[in-house]
Amino acid sequence: MEKIAIVGVAQTTYERRKKDKTYHDLVYEVTVAALQDSGLTLADIDNVITVSNDFLDGRTISSMAVGEAAGAHNKNISTVEGDGTFGAFYGAMRVLGGFRSTLVVAHSKGSEGSSRFITNAMFDPIYQRPLGLDSLSSSALQANAYMAKFGIAEEDFAKVSVKNHGNAKNNPYAQLPMNITVDDVMRSKKIADPLKLLDCSPISDGAAAVIIGNEEIVEKSKTRPAWIKGIGHCSEEYFLGDRDLADPRALRNAAERAYAMAGISSPLEQINVAEVYDAFSYMEPLWLEGLGICKPGHGHKMIEQGITTMDGSLPVNPSGGVLSAHPILVAGLARIIEATLQLRGEAGARQVDGAGTALAHGINGPCGQSHCVWILGAEV
């Protein structure tokens, strides 16, 4: 693969509600900030990918609201509807395919719509939507399947919440930095067994942008580049009943693609920091299994063994993860941004010492049906 890198990043703080900001405002702010971060000007950006979702925004052609704010006037542009990791994937392909640079920008205002309606609409209108399924209840089914398959306890998931909300205290962008205990999680309000309130990510507002460039743009930008070493995405079956919800095989496939490109054969040894899409506490260990960082059924042991904590050999979600801020679509781009900051050594109090290879991960669809995996490196 040709050498391309992330040369500029920006994100808003994530909050429960940004009442005074429109999508347009949020996109404009991160676009300007990403340009500033990179030291590039708008003239250096020769195409734009916006990321938005018509259900979230309550608007058909939701991309119409933000093109101008993303500096896309008179530029080539397209729009990915899905997690920001997928939007950035397309942005990277456009650089590999001939453009010098792509600005990828995602926005999300979970505060404006009803997440029950929006996530109910992920399900099949004939067979599943009439049952009232939504992201919470379907994820609870997945958590239950995962526990049953490997004999995992709810407390094991609670530890993920404790770790990630604790990590969020070091992240000025995070929405929910919290000092909590396993007991707090276990005693929090029951939502859908086995999920309790503190197993679930919040509703969030925010935006994020990254600039992806070829070598010419890397030369021109002022930042230390985060080289794109490997990327891969993959989806599995749609109907929940067709899947083994405790076996994230699409993630395994996506990771294999990214690892093959990046020359990673032993992810646990070769990756220094990972930002994964933990929309619910159980997802972090399940995705670690899918990513091949541990064996199936061993994900929940990673905290106990001190591997994924900040002082471990592979800290996972130093930012606090999606559990600490969940702007849908933006969340995956935030994972890429966090990975980039780690590689630059600019992650502040959440910095993992000497991070040379970082992983970022995003999901689409019910229960992580579709995954996108990114491997970024500090060195070419």
Add this chain to the structure above:
Amino acid sequence: MARRVAIVGTGQTDHCSHRPDVDGREMIHEAVIRALDDCELTIRDIDAIVIGNMDHFESINYVDTWSVEGSGGVMKPIMKITTGGTTGTSVAIAAYYHVASGLFDRVLAIGWEKNSESDTTAAIITCSDPIWDRFSYSGAIPSLATEAVGYMNRSGATQEDAARVAVRDRTHALNNPHAHLRKPITVQDVMDSPMLAYPIKLLDVCPRTDGACAVVFAAEGTAEKIAPKPAWIKSCAVRHSITWFGDFDFNAGLMSLQRAAKEAFDRAGIKNPVEDLDVAELYLPYSYAGLKWIEDLGFCGPGEAPEFVGEGNTDMGGKIPINPSGGVISTNCIGATALIRVAEAAIQVMGKGGKRQVPDVVNALATGFGGCFWSDVVVMSTQRPY
């Protein structure tokens, strides 16, 4: 360095107003199977998929993941691209970059819509800004009518001139087994049809269609092995510049199309479009666009379109046949519509047009239109780019 990319196969449903016999996924599957059959591939040969439609038209969120059983996306990379009316060309261009990037060799692009599953006008109204426009907006027709009036005032074009475009497209549709409206009409029929918003009448505008389209893209080295005569992508360009409805200048040309076409033509080496292009599949959602926008494409000078079209230059057998497929006025399954333009242009390049084939096509043009007067342009050819 970007790889060269070609279209090697296309598939479409037999478009019609209602498809009660299939759900959305099953309809998509029909188009995908036809595209694979067209280039003698199986789903195992496909490395990645791009899909698009309009969320609120069927109320399906995450169409990429919902579709996999029909689209072939089980255990494959799939992503969703959505940009309104331009969705189909945006999907095609995304498939192009999937291959050009070097990451994937054979990529499937899918566009689809089941307009019969909701009220199309009501759904289109939700594309307007909820704060400013949605309470009064009544769909695309008033703004298109305004554009038409502006054009008529400048050019002296008549309603009959526009009707001629509708008659051309509907006549061409008779040759296309996939077209939705396959009944011939006359200029008088158009003139006699109910007035929707002056000067637009019912037969000046596109229908509402259920349908899907799938197109297979392949990399140089692979494409030639799959198709004897692949349709090489020479260039693509996109302008989605306007964000606010009130910024469109109804008294000027379609700026987005002028700019996208200039970029695409420059990169494809098209100097004189009428001479250099052999056929065009244009996203013309209403008849007046078939006058005004061909001027923006440089097919003729400002104000000359009525005569240019009237003399038959854009008919089958003319200098530059437009919409041998019957165009959008004959078939409009919105998320598929612009992809059908790409597919039909590729069909012409590949020489697979049957009764609608234009002889000896070398270069073909496809366009997309949508959003806030946005345009996408794709140029393809029997000849490799560069």
Add this chain to the structure above:
Amino acid sequence: MTTGRDYSKLLTVKFDRAMPYEWSVGKYGSRFFREIIEHQRFVGIRCPKCNKVYTPPRRICGPCFEELHELVELSTTGTLVAFSVVNYPFPDPNTGQQRPIPYTYGYINIDGSDSIFSHIINETDAERIRVGMKVRAVFKDKAEMRGDIQDIKYFELLNK
């Protein structure tokens, strides 16, 4: 239906629930509505680079990619750029009910502004409206204003 098949035995599933939203207007738009409530007047915003005045005010000028600050006081009159008497029935996604017809949708160039403002014109007889006519905004009573676009009841035709 075009295939001639009898589809009467095939089933459907229906859904017609209102999906609720609460959209942020943003400070620029909010200022526009506040000027209407407090002063029954319009404001636009000027781009320092290209000098264009946009109504309603917005944060940036797209072509210049310039952040805008300079509010411009405007009158409540303008010129009709285009109109359409909407006569065809359709369900209104804002209410779930049929939108009352006929009504006239108008594009208005507010005096002193360079962009087009869309609203309703209180005349549904197409014979009595012409492009180029002067129009004036008619506001709701102040007590009834809610800070949204319908604080403007409609635009009325002047010099009929």
Add this chain to the structure above:
Amino acid sequence: MKDWLTDTEALTLKGQINLPYTWWVGDVGSRFLIALRDEKKILGNRCPSCNTVYVPPRRNCGRCFVDINEWLELSDEGVVSSYTIVRFSHELQPLEPPYAYAIIKLDGCDVGLVHVIKENLESLKNGARVKAVFKEDRTGKILDIDSFRLI
């Protein structure tokens, strides 16, 4: 008007997207739902290539990408492979919580069917056997199966 940004209170607009949807169930789905409605039977179908028996039945196998034509009647009993007891409520739910969602592997079928369980939730566990309870008034919908009950 210099400081107008700071002294302008930000407004919001409450609204909705309220569109009428009618999804076509199609030939395959209609046969399944009509069997529920008219005969209280749960039909599945089998992929000729991988032999997977699907419910709801499919026009084509997503894995093998071949058409499916072999129909069979499935048992109305099966095993809970996973479940959740729902304790939060929202307006799209068909029942008042608490109730359960379960993925149920019907006897003779290779994939799970998502449905609801209303009663004896305290006895619900992975591996529990359940049986379909049909509604009295059936209209050709997935909720013609009222729920599954523990055996």
